[in-house]
Amino acid sequence: MTFDPTVHYPLGSRRPDLVETPSGLALEEVTLESARAGTLVAADVRATSATLRRQAEVARVTGRTQLADNLDRAAELTRVPDEELLEIYTALRPGRSTAGALEAWARRLEGWEAPLTAAFVREAAVAYVERGLVGG
Amino acid sequence: MWSEGSSVAEGSARFASRAARELRRELLVTPLPELGLVAANGPNDPEPELVVEDGVVLRMDGRAAADFDVIDRFLVAHGLDLEIAAEAMALSDLQVARMLVDVDVPRSAAVRLARGLTPAKLARAAGLLDPVELMFALKKLRARRAPANQAHVTNLKESPALLAADAAEAAARGFAELETTVGVARYAPFNAISLLVGSQTGRPGVMTQCAVEERRNLELAVNGLVTYAETLSVYGTEQVFVDGDDTPWSKSFLGAAYASRGVKVRFTSGTGSEALMGHAQGMSMLYLEARCISVVRAAGSQGVQNGSISCVALVLSLPGGTRAILAENVIAAWLDLEVASGNDAIASHSAIRKTAKLMGQFLPGTDFVTSGYSVMPRHDNTFGGGNYDADDLDEWMTIQRDWQVDGGIEPVDEVEVTRVRDRAAHAIQAVFAELGLPEISDAEVHAATIGYDASDMPDRDRAADVDAADEALERRVSGLDVALALDRHGFEDVARAVVGMQRQRVSADYLQTSAVIDEDGYVRSAVNDPNEYAGPGTGYRLEGARWERLQALPHVVDAARLGAGDSAAAPAVTEVGEALAGTDEAEVVIAVGPAFAGAIRETINGLDHGCVLAAVVDGVTDGGAVPRIVRIRRVADVAFIAHDGARLSGSGIALGMQSKGTAVIHRADLQPLDNLELFGMSPLYSLESYRAMGRNAAGYALGNRVGPVPTELDNFARAKLIVRTTLLHARETRSAVKGAAPVELELTAAVETLPL
Numbered sequence: 001m002t003f004d005p006t007v008h009y010p011l012g013s014r015r016p017d018l019v020e021t022p023s024g025l026a027l028e029e030v031t032l033e034s035a036r037a038g039t040l041v042a043a044d045v046r047a048t049s050a051t052l053r054r055q056a057e058v059a060r061v062t063g064r065t066q067l068a069d070n071l072d073r074a075a076e077l078t079r080v081p082d083e084e085l086l087e088i089y090t091a092l093r094p095g096r097s098t099a100g101a102l103e104a105w106a107r108r109l110e111g112w113e114a115p116l117t118a119a120f121v122r123e124a125a126v127a128y129v130e131r132g133l134v135g136g
Numbered sequence: 137m138w139s140e141g142s143s144v145a146e147g148s149a150r151f152a153s154r155a156a157r158e159l160r161r162e163l164l165v166t167p168l169p170e171l172g173l174v175a176a177n178g179p180n181d182p183e184p185e186l187v188v189e190d191g192v193v194l195r196m197d198g199r200a201a202a203d204f205d206v207i208d209r210f211l212v213a214h215g216l217d218l219e220i221a222a223e224a225m226a227l228s229d230l231q232v233a234r235m236l237v238d239v240d241v242p243r244s245a246a247v248r249l250a251r252g253l254t255p256a257k258l259a260r261a262a263g264l265l266d267p268v269e270l271m272f273a274l275k276k277l278r279a280r281r282a283p284a285n286q287a288h289v290t291n292l293k294e295s296p297a298l299l300a301a302d303a304a305e306a307a308a309r310g311f312a313e314l315e316t317t318v319g320v321a322r323y324a325p326f327n328a329i330s331l332l333v334g335s336q337t338g339r340p341g342v343m344t345q346c347a348v349e350e351r352r353n354l355e356l357a358v359n360g361l362v363t364y365a366e367t368l369s370v371y372g373t374e375q376v377f378v379d380g381d382d383t384p385w386s387k388s389f390l391g392a393a394y395a396s397r398g399v400k401v402r403f404t405s406g407t408g409s410e411a412l413m414g415h416a417q418g419m420s421m422l423y424l425e426a427r428c429i430s431v432v433r434a435a436g437s438q439g440v441q442n443g444s445i446s447c448v449a450l451v452l453s454l455p456g457g458t459r460a461i462l463a464e465n466v467i468a469a470w471l472d473l474e475v476a477s478g479n480d481a482i483a484s485h486s487a488i489r490k491t492a493k494l495m496g497q498f499l500p501g502t503d504f505v506t507s508g509y510s511v512m513p514r515h516d517n518t519f520g521g522g523n524y525d526a527d528d529l530d531e532w533m534t535i536q537r538d539w540q541v542d543g544g545i546e547p548v549d550e551v552e553v554t555r556v557r558d559r560a561a562h563a564i565q566a567v568f569a570e571l572g573l574p575e576i577s578d579a580e581v582h583a584a585t586i587g588y589d590a591s592d593m594p595d596r597d598r599a600a601d602v603d604a605a606d607e608a609l610e611r612r613v614s615g616l617d618v619a620l621a622l623d624r625h626g627f628e629d630v631a632r633a634v635v636g637m638q639r640q641r642v643s644a645d646y647l648q649t650s651a652v653i654d655e656d657g658y659v660r661s662a663v664n665d666p667n668e669y670a671g672p673g674t675g676y677r678l679e680g681a682r683w684e685r686l687q688a689l690p691h692v693v694d695a696a697r698l699g700a701g702d703s704a705a706a707p708a709v710t711e712v713g714e715a716l717a718g719t720d721e722a723e724v725v726i727a728v729g730p731a732f733a734g735a736i737r738e739t740i741n742g743l744d745h746g747c748v749l750a751a752v753v754d755g756v757t758d759g760g761a762v763p764r765i766v767r768i769r770r771v772a773d774v775a776f777i778a779h780d781g782a783r784l785s786g787s788g789i790a791l792g793m794q795s796k797g798t799a800v801i802h803r804a805d806l807q808p809l810d811n812l813e814l815f816g817m818s819p820l821y822s823l824e825s826y827r828a829m830g831r832n833a834a835g836y837a838l839g840n841r842v843g844p845v846p847t848e849l850d851n852f853a854r855a856k857l858i859v860r861t862t863l864l865h866a867r868e869t870r871s872a873v874k875g876a877a878p879v880e881l882e883l884t885a886a887v888e889t890l891p892l
Contacts, residue, residue, distance in 0.1 A: 010659040012643030019643045030639040032623060032632050035616050042614030045360050047398045047644040055644050062663055063248070064472060064649060066214060070388065070436020071647060074395035082358055085393045086351055092386035094378045117392070124385035127209045131374065133383060 005057040022048050022078075049075040069116070076114035084108075092124055095135030099125045102134075158485035165453050172416020172424070175407070175451060175460035176263045180418040184257035186225045188218055197256040205374035207427055210384035211255070215434030220252030232257065233264040236273040236470065239671040243276055247472045255426035258470070262463040263422060267496065270462045275500035276669050277469035279439075279662035280650035282676045283501030285544025286476055287311040288508035289331060291516040294323045294601070295593045296568065297561045297576050297584035298512075300334035304560030305553050306511040307338025309529075310546035312652040313364065315508055317347040319518050322602040324348045325609045326573070328361040329618055330564055332634060337560040340633035341653035343400065343646065347519075350390060352609075357399040360615025360638050363646070364400035366441045366476065366507070370431050371405070372424030375415035388435035398641035400651060402439040402476060403432040407464055408447030421451060425464040433471045438649040440468050441507040443478025443497065446520070452483060452493070462496035469502070474650035474662070480508035480521040490523060491535075498535070498543055501676065503650045505543050513589045530689070537687045542678045549690040558585040559627075566625035567618055573608065574600045698863055708733045708746025708884055715766040715878040718786035724761045724833045725790040726752050727781025728881070730769050730871035732795045739797030740860055741819050743826075749883055751823040752791060755830020761787070761837045763830070765883070768792070769876035772868040775809050778802035780878060787837035791829055796864040797821055801833050812836055813844050819853045 008015040012027060019027035021044045025034070034040035047055075056071035077085060088105055091097045097105075102125035109118035128134045154160070167174040182198030193212045194201050204212065224232070227249075235241045235249065250258065265273060287306040291298045299316065306314050314335050316327045328346040335342040343363040346356055356362045368387050371377045377384070387403070394401045405428035407421035416424060425442070432440045444451045444461045451457040461478065468475045477497040484490040497505055506524065509532075514522025524532060529545065536543045548556075561584040565576040574597065583592045615638050623631035636657050640646055646653060651661035669675030678686065718725070726749065733745035749765060756763040766784060768777045778792025778800035788804035789812075797818030800811045815821065815829060828845045835842035 009648070009663050010643065010645035010661075012640065012645050013658055016643070021642055027639065027642055030635065030642055032619060032628070032635045035620055035635060036623065040616065042360060042612065042616045045614075045616065045638045045641055046358075047396075047642055051642070051644050052395065052647075055647050058648060058663060062649075063244075064438075065217070065251075066434055066436040067438050067649065068436075069214070070392050071395060073389075073392040073436075074647075077392055077396035080396075082354065085396070086354065089350070089386060089390050089393060092383065092389050093381055094383050094386075117389070120385065120389065123213060124383070127206055127213075127385070128383070131206050131209075133206065133378065 003054055003057070005054065005061045009058045011051065011054060018054065019051055020048065022046060047078065049078045052078065073114075073117045073120060076109070076112065076117050079112045079114065080109070088121070092121065094128070094133045098134055098136045099129050101136055102128070159489060161485050162449065163453055167454055169420070170418050172411035172419060172421065173454060174420045175454045175456040176259070176420050176422035176463060178418070178420030178423060181259065181420050181423040182256050184225065184229070184254055184260055186216075186221055186254050188221065191218060193218070197254050206377065206383050207372070207374055207431055211427075211430050211434055214388075214436075215430050216254070217251040220248060222252070224249045224252035225254065225257060229257070229260040229264060232261040236261065236265065236277070236466070237269045239276075242670060243667060246277060246470060250470045250472070255430045256423060258430070258467050259420070259423040259426040262426075262467050262470075265463065265466070267459055267462065270459065270466050271496060271500045273466045274462070274469055274497070274502065275675075276667075277466060278500070278502055278667045279469065279472060279474050280503050280652070280660070281665045281667045282660075283542055283544055284312040284504055284652050285310070285509055286313040286315060286504040286507055287511045288480065288517055288519055288521050289314050289316045289334070289511060290518040291512060291590040291593070292319070292518065293590040293593050293596070294319060294327060295580065295584065295590055295596065296326050296330040296564050297580040298587070298590060298593055299327060299330035300337070300560040300564035301557035301584040302512050303331045303334025303344070304338035304556045307335045307342040308548050308553065308556045309511070310339075310544060311342065311509070311511070312544070313343045313345070313504065315345050315347060315366070317519055320602060321348060321352065322605050324352050324356060324605070325361065325613065326601065326605045328356045329567065329613070332361055332615065332618060332637070333564045333567055333622070333630065334560040336633035336637065337563050337627075337630050338556050340636055340655045341657055343653060354393065354397065355609060357394065357397045359612055360641060361618075362399070363637055363640065364402065365394055366402040366404055368401060368403045368437070369405065370403055370428050370435070371413070372410050372419070372427040373415050373417050376410045376413045379413055379415070384431050384435060391435055391437050395647055398644055400646045401437055402441055402474060403435065403437040404441040404445060405429060405432060406442050406445040406447055406478065407460055408444050408450040412447050412450055422460045422463055426467055429464065429468045429471055429473065432468075433473055437473070438647065438651075439474025439476065439503065441476040441478070442468050443475075443507070445478050445507065446481050448478060448481050448483045458493045458496065461493070465497060465502060472649065472662075474503045476504035476507035477502040479506040479523055480519065482514075482521070482523045499539060499541055501542060509545065516589045530691075533686070533689055537689065540678050540683065542676070542682065542686060546685060547689045554585060561585050563622060563625075563627045563630055566627065567621045570621035570624055571608070571613060571617060573604050695859075695863065698860065705737070706884065707737070708744070708749065709765065709881040710884060711767070711879045712882050713880055715784055715880040717784050718764060720762055720786040722760070722762050722837060723764055723786035724756045724830070724837045725781040725785035726756070726763055726765045726830075727768050727777050727784070727790050727792045727878075728765065729772055729774070729777050729794045729868050730767065730873070731868045732767060732793065735867055735871050736795035736864060739795070739818055739821070740857055740864060741797055741821055743797065743821070743823060745795070746883065747823055748793070748797070748826050751826040752793075752830040753883070755827035756834045758827070759831040759834025759838070761834035765881040766878045767881055768878050769873050772865065772872045774798050774800050775802070775811065778811065779804070779806070779808040784878060785837075789833055789837040791833040794865070795868050796861060799826070799829055801829065801836060803836065815845070817848055817850060817853060819857050820848045820850055
């Protein structure tokens with residue numbers, strides 16, 4: 001059955017079959033027994049890009065466009081390593097980056113298949129230049 | 137002719153008394169708009185304005201596109217829905233405001249309209265509502281159907297056992313979210329683990345956060361030790377935003393980053409922060425907050441912690457401050473955001489004033505009525521919060537019961553609370569042992585279970601703790617590690633609950649607006665449990681099992697049992713036949729009510745009826761008159777008891793007494809509801825008082841000059857005792873027999889020999 005964002009929320013209760021961990025473990029296998037057996041490890045306990053995109057669909061059908069956009073960016077960011085995630089955040093803080101440095105991050109984001117977030121960073125760069133918030 | 141006396145210059149004792157009250161520690165000031173010290177509708181706030189040409193915003197709220205600051209730019213890029221804006225901005229402020237309180241305009245229509253309103257328009261419309269209208273609007277616009285509450289859990293010693301015990305109690309009391317922070321940043325992993333273990337011991341599904349710097353916070357999240365964050369602050373002017381070292385883009389990115397790691401995110405904002413930080417640009421607090429909340433929504437946050445938060449005392453220094461704070465909550469709900477509505481930082485020294493403020497959120501209900509109720513004594517609240525704390529819990533729950541309103545806190549009795557605290561303290565002790573962290577002693581477990589606050593906790597080696605906490609972060613101690621440690625030490629159910637929270641991070645359902653998790657792991661949010669209030673009979677109402685639960689405070693007394701109290705002992709009097717009119721002119725009748733020394737055996741003050749009668753007899757005799765005791769059986773009212781007695785009395789004087797101890801001295805020729813002396817303060821009377829009443833009655837009978845028995849007054853007696861009074865009077869009334877003749881009473885021998 002295909003996913004229907006108008007009726008399949010909460011996914012964890014209504015469509016657990018669609019949810020899995022990054023390594024492909026089914027949601028129903030996220031249990032104490034799996035942890036005991038060592039088949040569930042901490043690094044694998046997180047939402048996948050596909051799950052977050054489905055959550056974005058749910059937000060969008062309830063009229064929450066901006067939340068949906070944010071969840072779509074979050075879906076992209078699952079592919080960005082922790083350290084780089086924090087570096088991009090720092091780069092976006094005021095006065096930290098030149099327009100060129102932000103453009104470089106946008107390109108790297110495209111490399112992580114994160115076009116929405118890349119566009120978001122480019123949009124920030126334009127605003128920062130106009131408001132004197134570039135630096136570095 | 138009057139000329140001013142010297143007293144005027146001396147000053148009034150009443151003014152001095154008021155000036156010494158706690159309230160007067162707080163400064164009230166006149167508005168000073170140029171510094172942003174104006175609560176709402178400031179003289180410099182821009183007129184609502186939106187000029188769009190070919191899909192491009194040319195002007196908004198008094199600014200041309202070229203002058204748009206970073207906030208304006210972000211709102212234009214992500215916030216405003218221009219298709220709706222044309223329709224929405226064309227409505228007058230008043231038309232928009234009326235929709236918020238029109239019960240026939242559904243929430244969804246109001247929320248849709250808000251997508252096209254500029255911050256100035258939002259502030260204008262909300263600013264037109266009076267306090268009751270704001271409350272109604274908040275009730276209607278809240279995102280989730282049922283309100284909930286959030287707790288603060290911290291302590292000055294950062295004791296893990298105490299954190300776990302407090303978290304467990306908070307969870308057992310029904311808080312849906314628990315927030316901790318750190319005094320020393322390096323404690324973060326310990327505090328997060330303690331909250332995780334405690335919360336899941338108290339009730340599975342309770343979400344936790346540890347408010348620390350973003351990098352550390354993200355690490356805790358990635359390791360599965362926390363499930364939500366609300367540290368993302370936004371501000372209403374560009375300068376303050378930048379001073380806070382962020383922009384709308386950086387904060388929005390951070391929100392997405394948290395979500396990508398499965399963390400529920402709520403932004404934070406609140407009136408007053410721009411004025412406090414010195415760059416309000418002459419605008420009112422409410423207008424700037426409308427900009428903040430618009431940024432929050434545009435940034436894609438599901439919700440906001442707002443309601444002035446840490447600046448609440450500044451906003452309350454201004455006229456209309458309390459109303460402005462409620463208005464900002466309304467704007468946030470109107471923008472379809474989850475609202476954790478403040479009431480955490482101390483709003484006032486005055487319990488009256490801060491609770492008056494609280495009612496704005498408490499009565500309508502919000503997604504989280506407080507953004508941090510201090511479950512421990514406020515002395516231990518390291519947020520600087522504690523507006524309401526552990527000592528206030530009974531008051532909070534009583535007010536819920538008074539108003540039939542769900543403020544999100546459940547009554548739990550002492551045994552159950554102590555049990556859950558004990559279990560959580562043992563659970564964290566086991567986790568620390570299993571993970572090789574510094575030992576939690578049995579003495580700590582004991583003190584955490586039953587102590588008052590951190591001062592009761594044994595001191596720990598704090599240097600060893602922070603070293604171990606660093607090391608725990610380094611080796612990435614995770615939520616799963618915590619679950620396995622619990623499992624190995626016999627806390628399998630808690631282990632399963634902790635794994636349940638890990639599972640929530642995988643399914644990510646709690647990223648939707650206003651999500652909370654019930655104890656079966658089912659997520660309820662504005663998506664599947666929306667507020668659809670549309671007038672009486674609709675929406676969330678406190679009724680059924682939940683109402684039963686919230687009204688059952690542990691110290692509530694069973695009214696049926698309170699009114700009973702039958703005594704097995706022999707009564708103090710015996711009936712010796714019908715009482716007839718007396719002829720002895722020195723006689724004083726002591727007339728008692730139908731239940732006196734029968735169905736009821738003591739006064740409301742706990743005085744045995746036999747002793748009371750003996751004292752009155754003693755007083756009458758001492759006053760030189762002759763006592764005679766009769767029971768009036770036809771009525772329970774003290775005036776008629778006394779008057780009936782007076783008509784039986786040879787002197788025409790009687791002392792009438794109800795079983796609860798209220799007494800009247802009466803004279804036969806007076807109207808029944810008139811009297812010579814009334815003694816209505818029965819809770820205050822001693823046997824000596826009753827002796828004095830007897831003595832006075834004797835004086836009236838003998839025609840002496842009588843000084844009334846001095847009146848005592850306790851204005852709180854009624855509040856304390858009106859329930860007992862009602863129940864005692866009900867028994868007296870039940871004992872009355874219509875038309876029954878009075879009977880003569882004799883004190884039993886046992887009473888006559890009582891030492892008085």
